[in-house]
Amino acid sequence: MEEKVAPEEVVRVEDLLPELVTPPNVHRVGPSPHLNWDELACKDPGRTPYPVEWREDRGARLARGYEALRRECGDKPLIVLSGYRTPEHNAAEGGAAHGQHPKGTAVDVAKPPHLTYGEFVAAAFRAMEKCPEIRGIGVYKHGTSIHLDVRLDAPDQRLEVWAK
Ligand SMILES: [Zn+2]
DSSP: OOOOOOGGGOOOHHHHOGGGSOOTTSOOSOSBTTBOHHHHSOOSTTOOOOOGGGIIIIIHHHHHHHHHHHHHTTSOOOOEEEOOOOHHHHHHTTOOTTOSGGGTOEEEEEOOTTSOHHHHHHHHHHHHHHOTTOOEEEEETTOSEEEEEOOSSOSSOEEEEEOO
């Protein structure tokens, strides 16, 4: 027999065990101090996580590139617009089929409000000089974000400019 519970009698786990609920100011688990796996998860409806089998190598590599960019931007918070993308979500977003996001080696970062787009791009180039693992930087005509990747399959660093 099914028992009915009045709404006011429902006990919420967070009331009993508040320590289980992570306060917003506590660092969550991620590959580096300012980047966490939630931010790198695919933005598909299921929020497909960054693949576990890639975390120690390419995830850590991507995080080193991201941290280098963050430092060059004055050590201020940056917003990740896109990290890992499943092949399906990448296609739905119009991303390149052999692009870096489905490989877990790319991140798109929003221009922070304290920098002009030119300053942001310059910071990305300084980061690329200091962190050789950064292999690709993408600059958009719309001027609101950049693409940074740590591609494993290209010997030379490169700049791509997208007319988007
Ligand atoms: Zn990108």
